[in-house]
């Protein structure tokens with residue numbers, strides 16, 4: 001008798017199999033018990049009929065508690081009424097691990113409670129579906145960038161320098177030196193692009209930010225590609241292909257999970273139609289002003305502005321060439337204008353905000369040296385970065401996509417804490 | 432005229448193309464200049480013949496400095512004499528970025544100097560080949576575990592608890608609380624396995640260890656799979672399939688890089704023959720004693736013992752069932768013996784040491800609670816972990832593979848600092 005996983009049940013219709021599983025819920029009458037089972041690969045129902053099993057097995061089934069683990073034995077049947085398509089006619093049960101007073105009962109629980117119990121909450125439908133989709137996005141990222149000729153180049157997490165000032169960085173003692181947890185691997189990715197042409201980092205990043213919004217985590221994952229010989233247009237073309245690829249992969253591989261989350265799949269599919277609109281920052285300001293927003297040229301966009309802009313175009317939209325004053329020192333100067341840089345942010349519709357920030361990078365040693373000095377960043381810490389402009393500088397571009405932002409956008413989740421297995425926020429460091 | 436990358440030169444034989452590239456080295460006579468070029472995708476030679484180009488182009492070629500960046504134009508030819516198979520007959524050069532006094536000259540440099548210049552050293556043959564192979568191992572890891580039905584489940588890096596005591600952990604202030612940089616995601620992966628059945632983490636890990644050996648980094652990357660319903664045998668079978676898959680992928684995709692590093696490919700191929708031997712810790716001790724090692728039952732193996740054992744079998748070897756006293760609290764007790772646990776370390780031959788450590792996990796709440804108390808680990812911090820044994824505990828196993836250890840083994844590098852783009856060691860936090 002084969003031991004199988006629920007996801008493979010369709011291959012075993014009519015056969016007797018053994019499955020290791022946990023009880024989600026049960027209901028029943030005096031004659032039947034219906035076990036809602038999960039095994040980590042999927043969900044389905046086990047049916048225990050009093051008429052067909054020993055009294056002992058029927059009593060066992062009747063007494064099962066939520067999250068008890070067991071081996072169930074029985075024949076697989078098609079079940080058109082079930083969301084999962086198959087069920088097992090259970091003829092035997094061996095209990096593996098008992099479960100008493102499982103804390104996450106079928107009633108409604110508060111969010112704080114659920115995240116206090118995150119190690120258990122992972123077993124439930126919404127986290128399960130959300131994190132399966134996260135996994136698809138991760139795997140698709142590797143598939144996409146490998147196919148495009150990139151190599152993954154890991155940036156260090158512990159750094160001696162504080163790239164954007166020390167205010168929002170976690171600090172640690174490194175054998176007597178001050179070290180910081182990195183907010184971005186970009187500068188290292190630039191060194192990598194000069195060696196390998198097309199690289200991406202994909203790792204955790206840290207922000208010691210006190211702001212508590214539904215879009216911020218203190219520990220999150222970023223994908224930061226960097227491409228030698230790419231200008232802004234080539235970079236944006238890559239970005240939109242990447243985003244469309246991610247969404248297509250989820251539509252292809254997570255149909256059931258999208259349904260579990262109630263995500264509108266046709267809407268999601270509409271976001272894979274390229275190109276995404278390109279709107280200049282200047283035009284975006286005008287558009288906002290024309291629609292009653294109280295914004296002046298020069299400000300950064302907040303959540304309401306981002307929401308309006310992307311919804312206006314009904315799909316992800318690039319806002320290009322932001323004011324120099326509100327962007328990082330390394331962004332390329334506009335060839336004809338003093339006040340803007342060659343940058344692009346990609347805003348997602350439906351209120352999900354900025355999912356990508358990117359730019360062409362300035363290639364000039366003297367300009368960057370001056371900007372580093374002006375920004376008070378410490379020339380010594382950046383001397384290695386400036387070397388990249390000293391020894392064979394080339395045009396290059398790059399961008400960063402926040403994985404959890406992308407997860408919320410694709411899954412339709414409201415809060416970013418849902419998008420990572422064990423979220424870290426100002427007030428949450430456990431479990 | 433197409434703009435191409437060197438790796439695609441074979442598709443453009445006989446065509447005039449444009450390539451963005453850097454100068455590695457050059458040699459020449461009064462009539463010819465041979466440019467050793469790299470573009471991040473590969474290496475090849477550009478030939479500039481005085482007879483065929485303008486005086487200006489020939490002078491430009493003659494004056495090029497190491498690491499100058501340029502667009503070269505010309506027709507691609509096959510070149511049987513070159514290691515790379517193709518060359519360009521250059522007819523035009525546009526310099527992009529100058530380079531003067533590039534620090535890593537063709538002469539020999541000390542290791543410390545090369546790692547001070549790591550941001551530039553990445554451009555050179557040995558780091559290039561090593562990190563391309565690292566990339567193959569990363570991509571192959573995703574391919575393997577996705578194919579095997581795993582999902583990637585990211586463990587947090589910032590933790591409130593100190594899993595193996597606080598002695599070797601980097602510490603940070605987390606909004607007024609003590610937080611630690613994680614050494615392992617295993618306990619979180621166990622929670623994941625109870626929800627998703629088969630999961631793996633793949634992220635950085637940190638060890639604030641003062642020991643300076645050629646096998647230790649303070650920041651390194653680990654792959655930690657965890658499988659519900661897997662016993663030790665199933666886990667070891669998975670481990671050896673995984674290691675063989677990694678080596679096969681490198682042999683398949685990095686033939687040129689292995690040659691650049693002078694790695695013996697037939698030797699490497701011999702390590703893909705499964706199964707790997709399984710030797711009990713007891714037998715390993717006897718074998719060591721018979722071969723003149725001064726070891727007693729109960730000690731952990733050091734580098735000389737690991738080297739002897741794996742070399743004795745001429746391939747990776749599992750040492751199974753270590754003394755309980757030298758292993759972590761969560762390892763499963765042996766059903767018939769008090770003194771050992773159901774564990775396995777995989778030792779690589781040629782002196783590369785332990786590349787995998789793994790075990791079956793104990794499933795019993797009371798036993799683990801007692802072990803946590805005995806080890807003084809703080810019951811409160813582990814209460815969430817103990818919940819996994821309270822609510823439907825199931826047999827499960829897992830292991831951890833150190834990426835950089837695997838890179839050194841596959842590439843034949845002596846020192847682990849070569850195996851990561853920007854190594855972090857006790858004395859090195861920069862660049």
Ligand SMILES: [Mg+2]
Pocket residue numbers: 300301345354
């Ligand atoms: Mg923004």
Ligand SMILES: [Mg+2]
Pocket residue numbers: 731732776785
């Ligand atoms: Mg060991």
